[in-house]
Amino acid sequence: xxxxxxxxxxxxxxxxxxxxxxxxxxxxxxxxxxxxxxxxxxxxxxxxxxxxxxxxxxxxxxxxxxxxxxxxxxxxxxxxxxxxxxxxxxxxxxxxxxxxxxxxxxxxxxxxxxxxxxxxxxxxxxxxxxxxxxxxxxxxxxxxxxxxxxxxxxxxxxxxxxxxxxxxxxxxxxxxxxxxxxxxxxxxxxxxxxxxxxxxxxxxxxxxxxxxxxxxxxxxxxxxxxxxxxxxxxxxxxxxxxxxxxxxxxxxxxxxxxxxxxxxxxxxxxxxxxxxxxxxxxxxxxxxxxxxxxxxxxxxxxxxxxxxxxxxxxxxxxxxxxxxxxxxxxxxxxxxxxxxxxxxxxxxxxxxxxxxxxxxxxxxxxxxxxxxxxxxxxxxxxxxxxxxxxxxxxxxxxxxxxxxxxxxxxxxxxxxxxxxxxxxxxxxxxxxxxxxxxxxxxxxxxxxxxxxxxxx
Amino acid sequence: xxxxxxxxxxxxxxxxxxxxxxxxxxxxxxxxxxxxxxxxxxxxxxxxxxxxxxxxxxxxxxxxxxxxxxxxxxxxxxxxxxxxxxxxxxxxxxxxxxxxxxxxxxxxxxxxxxxxxxxxxxxxxxxxxxxxxxxxxxxxxxxxxxxxxxxxxxxxxxxxxxxxxxxxxxxxxxxxxxxxxxxxxxxxxxxxxxxxxxxxxxxxxxxxxxxxxxxxxxxxxxxxxxxxxxxxxxxxxxxxxxxxxxxxxxxxxxxxxxxxxxxxxxxxxxxxxxxxxxxxxxxxxxxxxxxxxxxxxxxxxxxxxxxxxxxxxxxxxxxxxxxxxxxxxxxxxxxx
Numbered sequence: 001x002x003x004x005x006x007x008x009x010x011x012x013x014x015x016x017x018x019x020x021x022x023x024x025x026x027x028x029x030x031x032x033x034x035x036x037x038x039x040x041x042x043x044x045x046x047x048x049x050x051x052x053x054x055x056x057x058x059x060x061x062x063x064x065x066x067x068x069x070x071x072x073x074x075x076x077x078x079x080x081x082x083x084x085x086x087x088x089x090x091x092x093x094x095x096x097x098x099x100x101x102x103x104x105x106x107x108x109x110x111x112x113x114x115x116x117x118x119x120x121x122x123x124x125x126x127x128x129x130x131x132x133x134x135x136x137x138x139x140x141x142x143x144x145x146x147x148x149x150x151x152x153x154x155x156x157x158x159x160x161x162x163x164x165x166x167x168x169x170x171x172x173x174x175x176x177x178x179x180x181x182x183x184x185x186x187x188x189x190x191x192x193x194x195x196x197x198x199x200x201x202x203x204x205x206x207x208x209x210x211x212x213x214x215x216x217x218x219x220x221x222x223x224x225x226x227x228x229x230x231x232x233x234x235x236x237x238x239x240x241x242x243x244x245x246x247x248x249x250x251x252x253x254x255x256x257x258x259x260x261x262x263x264x265x266x267x268x269x270x271x272x273x274x275x276x277x278x279x280x281x282x283x284x285x286x287x288x289x290x291x292x293x294x295x296x297x298x299x300x301x302x303x304x305x306x307x308x309x310x311x312x313x314x315x316x317x318x319x320x321x322x323x324x325x326x327x328x329x330x331x332x333x334x335x336x337x338x339x340x341x342x343x344x345x346x347x348x349x350x351x352x353x354x355x356x357x358x359x360x361x362x363x364x365x366x367x368x369x370x371x372x373x374x375x376x377x378x379x380x381x382x383x384x385x386x387x388x389x390x391x392x393x394x395x396x397x398x399x400x401x402x403x404x405x406x407x408x409x410x411x412x413x414x415x416x417x418x419x420x421x422x423x424x425x426x427x428x429x430x431x432x433x434x435x436x437x438x439x440x441x442x443x444x445x446x447x448x449x450x451x452x453x454x455x456x
Numbered sequence: 457x458x459x460x461x462x463x464x465x466x467x468x469x470x471x472x473x474x475x476x477x478x479x480x481x482x483x484x485x486x487x488x489x490x491x492x493x494x495x496x497x498x499x500x501x502x503x504x505x506x507x508x509x510x511x512x513x514x515x516x517x518x519x520x521x522x523x524x525x526x527x528x529x530x531x532x533x534x535x536x537x538x539x540x541x542x543x544x545x546x547x548x549x550x551x552x553x554x555x556x557x558x559x560x561x562x563x564x565x566x567x568x569x570x571x572x573x574x575x576x577x578x579x580x581x582x583x584x585x586x587x588x589x590x591x592x593x594x595x596x597x598x599x600x601x602x603x604x605x606x607x608x609x610x611x612x613x614x615x616x617x618x619x620x621x622x623x624x625x626x627x628x629x630x631x632x633x634x635x636x637x638x639x640x641x642x643x644x645x646x647x648x649x650x651x652x653x654x655x656x657x658x659x660x661x662x663x664x665x666x667x668x669x670x671x672x673x674x675x676x677x678x679x680x681x682x683x684x685x686x687x688x689x690x691x692x693x694x695x696x697x698x699x700x701x702x703x704x705x706x707x708x709x710x711x712x713x714x715x716x717x718x719x720x721x722x723x724x725x726x727x728x729x730x731x732x733x734x735x736x737x738x739x740x741x742x743x744x745x746x747x748x749x750x751x752x753x754x755x756x757x758x759x760x761x762x763x764x765x766x767x768x769x770x771x772x773x774x775x776x777x778x779x780x781x782x783x784x785x786x787x788x789x790x791x792x
Contacts, residue, residue: 057567183780189567190498194709195779198772201706209765361581361702365500365574372571427585434578438555441572 007380007449014387021395028270031277033394038284039345040386044370045291045379046338052377052451053304054331055311057193060180062363063200064336066207066355067176068169068343070214073353075165076224077157083144084155087212090140091155094133101129144212154215162224165344166287173340174333176203181332185325197360208355220353227279233272240264243271280349287345288383291338295379307331366393369433373440375447384449392436393429400428462747464616468605474735475728476624476693479631482727483686484708486638486720487679493655493718494675495556497569501577502683503705507698508547508580509684510691511588512540514595521597529599534626537688545680551576552676560672577702584698592697596623623693634685635724638678642720647674655718706768707734710775716785726786730771738764 018037022030043061050056105122112118145153184195207214214220233239244251247267254260298304310317310324318324347353366389374385392399404425408418440447484506491499499505516536526532555576559569602625605617642648647670654661654671662668687701694700707730715726740758749755762770778785 055567057570183776187779187783189565190570191713191779191783193567193570194498194713195776198706198710198775202769202772205766205769209763365577368571368574369578421586424586424589427582427590430578430582430585434575434580434582437575437578438572441568441575442558445568 007384010384010449011380014384014391017391027274028277031274031281033391035277035280035284035349036394037387037390038281038288039342039349040367040370040390041288041383042284042291042342042345042386043339043367044374044382044386045288045295046335046342047367047371048335048374048376048379048382049295049338050331050335051371052382053299053307053311054328055189056185056328056332056335057189058196058332058335059193059360059364059368060196060200060203060336061339061367062358062360063196063203064173064176064339065343065346065363066200066204066358067172068165068340068345069347069353069358070207071169071172071340072162072165072223072344072347073214073220074157075160075168076162077220078159080147080152080154080156083147083152083212086147087140087142087144088155090136091144091212094137094140097129097133097136101125101133141212149218152215153218154212154220161226162348163226163283165348166341169340169344170337171340173343174337177333177336178329181329185328185332197364200360200364204355204358207358214353214355217356219355221351223347223351223353225351226283226348227276230269230272230276233275234268239272239275240268243268246271284345284349287341291341292379292383299379366433369437371447373436373447375449375451377451378447378449381447381449381451385447388448389433389436392432396429396432397425399432400425403428458747461614461616462744464614464618465744465747468616468618470732470735470739472618472620472624474731476621476627477735478728478731479627480686480690480693480727481704481708481711481731482724483631483634483682483689484704485711485715485723485727486635487682487686488708488712489715489717489720489723490675490679490682492712493720494651494671495560495569497566497573498709500570500573500705501580502708503702504577504580504584504698505544505548505679506683506687506690506704507584507696507701508687509540509544509680510687510696510701511584512543513537513684513688513691514588514593514696516540517595517597527598529622531596531598531623531626531692533595533688533692537685540688541681541684544684545677548676548680548683549673552672581698581702588698590698592695593691594695596692598622621693623689627689627693630685630689634682638682638720651675703768707771710771713775714778714785716787719785719787722785722787729786730774733774734767734770737761737770738767 018030018034021033043065046064047058047061050058104125108118108122108125144155147153180196180199184192184199187195208216210216211218244264247264251260251264251267254263306317306322307327309320310322310327314324370385370389371382372385373389374383375381401422404418404421408415408421411418444450484502487506488499488502491497513533513536516539517531517533520526520532520535525535527535555572556569559572599622601619602622603618603620605619608618609615640648642652650661650666651671651674653664654666654668658668690701690704708727711726711730712723713726714729715722715724717723738760740760742755742757742759745753745755745759
């Protein structure tokens with residue numbers, strides 16, 4: 001118990017802060033912060049597995065998040081029958097051609113020795129393949145995008161409950177990670193960082209501009225929800241009764257019947273959105289706890305010991321007969337898959353998929369700040385990092401405003417400096433993140449909750 | 457005649473813009489490569505440092521404009537650059553003293569320094585946005601075109617016009633002057649040679665009495681000059697927006713690695729490789745073929761290899777290919 005005192009203290013302070021937001025601002029805000037903290041925690045766990053367990057830098061978190069989001073769309077949206085009938089066959093044929101092209105290249109690579117001719121043949125296959133695929137897919141894509149462009153204009157999805165997408169998102173992200181890992185894991189650490197950063201940009205470019213698949217920048221809105229809708233809740237009897245009972249003491253103070261009804265209605269509206277957010281919190285909490293148990297188990301298993309050995313001394317681990325390349329690939333895929341789950345969760349919570357909103361600053365670098373500040377190599381640290389950093393990221397604007405008012409108290413309200421500073425309050429969050437990262441890296445390089453390995 | 461038209465078309469839409477864009481990338485790529493070669497880390501704050509320098513250029517430009525000092529046909533920003541460089545170098549040296557120095561002395565692994573540079577990125581970005589705001593700004597004044605499309609048509613009697621913006625010419629000339637001075641400095645002067653020696657083999661260089669503090673300081677000074685001028689030229693040619701500058705970091709990294717990271721000449725050429733391939737692959741060649749081919753063979757579509765949406769993706773794909781087949785870049789990297 002005593003060993004974990006700092007963990008418990010850190011988490012209690014964090015929960016206390018969120019509860020304070022609930023009391024002073026509103027429970028709605030507090031819960032939305034809490035939900036995004038949970039999603040961030042899943043992302044940081046993914047990054048922490050790669051960086052903390054194995055020392056791999058993955059700056060492509062944004063790409064995996066977006067793929068998870070794409071999975072949510074492809075799973076939950078109802079299929080657009082018309083689009084399938086006009087262009088589905090062309091798309092399927094193109095898909096088949098792409099697969100056969102990859103297989104052909106693989107076959108040649110495996111069965112022929114390296115020579116100039118082989119390279120030329122492979123290049124010829126790829127170029128010819130791309131030209132043929134473009135000719136086949138183009139009419140299909142155009143036909144699909146012409147199907148009610150304002151409403152659909154894409155193939156749609158499978159029409160399944162959106163929860164399934166959390167698993168599918170993991171598979172999507174893991175699949176991409178497998179390809180990237182095969183290609184790029186041999187690179188030096190900082191090259192890997194740059195390569196993954198750029199590959200994630202390519203993924204975003206594709207998601208943004210292939211309208212037939214994702215609707216691109218036109219966004220997909222109104223995704224199905226795993227939680228009830230506020231509007232429906234406000235009309236169900238049991239919920240109204242529940243809210244009434246919950247707030248009985250407050251309501252009894254109001255004697256006038258119509259006023260009491262109005263107050264109750266207000267409470268029901270507020271309560272419904274809090275209730276929906278609580279449903280999400282429950283779902284996310286289950287995911288976080290399952291992942292936490294799995295990652296903790298993995299960390300203390302023989303496999304976890306091997307990963308740390310590889311991280312701390314690759315050559316020695318290699319000499320002991322551990323397959324470093326294979327293990328790196330495995331952990332890269334696993335970590336990315338977890339990030340994919342988070343991406344699907346994020347889209348589930350928002351109920352919409354906006355490819356334009358994926359920016360490396362928010363989805364890659366901020367996650368890294370979380371991992372570093374929280375404590376790499378320690379799962380509890382990584383989760384805490386997600387909570388602390390997301391909390392600060394949201395609350396930076398109020399804190400910044402308070403600080404600005406405090407420091408410029410002597411100035412007139414219309415003084416140009418004060419006006420300018422108040423206008424730029426939203427950017428104080430970048431400053432806080434940067435300074436926080438620099439201070440932690442300098443004075444507590446292992447993070448708030450450092451990695452602790454007990455040898456039993 | 458059609459053939460000449462076709463060539464003018466390519467010059468106008470591909471060659472001149474790519475040359476200007478490539479020069480801007482090249483300056484950034486040399487900046488990345490210098491930091492990588494001498495301080496030995498990938499600087500993720502590159503784009504934001506460039507926007508920080510450009511911010512000073514804009515502030516000085518505004519000041520000069522308000523006082524009424526100008527350069528006539530040339531943009532006032534050219535006058536502002538030297539002053540901005542002084543501030544920028546100061547900022548670089550302060551950052552080095554308070555942030556990077558500690559890790560350099562501790563001999564931290566490059567990965568940790570790269571992580572620290574992300575912290576610097578956040579701070580710099582915040583400063584830029586707090587001081588000048590995130591909006592799109594144009595600070596170009598003076599004569600806009602060197603040759604206007606209409607005038608060119610009249611002069612030559614061709615169908616196609618060739619428009620050359622003065623910013624494009626300024627960009628190319630300044631880049632050439634700056635880069636040739638830099639190469640002269642690195643190859644001919646004693647300090648430059650000691651910088652190369654330090655980059656090549658740190659221990660041997662220290663053994664032969666090279667002062668590491670001086671090397672590091674000069675590197676940051678050169679980096680400050682390159683970042684400010686590169687950023688200012690990009691801003692003059694297009695416009696200044698902190699977010700675009702942050703994004704420009706990606707093609708700049710691509711240019712530096714394609715050319716062979718740590719090799720300034722490679723970075724210089726890498727900038728053009730990236731710029732030309734981005735524009736060549738995303739240009740719609742329909743009009744070109746209309747001029748060159750006989751009428752019966754005119755193409756129906758746009759004859760575009762990739763849509764312009766994939767502009768960035770092109771440079772990154774080139775980078776990935778280079779990383780796979782020649783990780784040290786086109787020109788052998790890791791030596792300054």
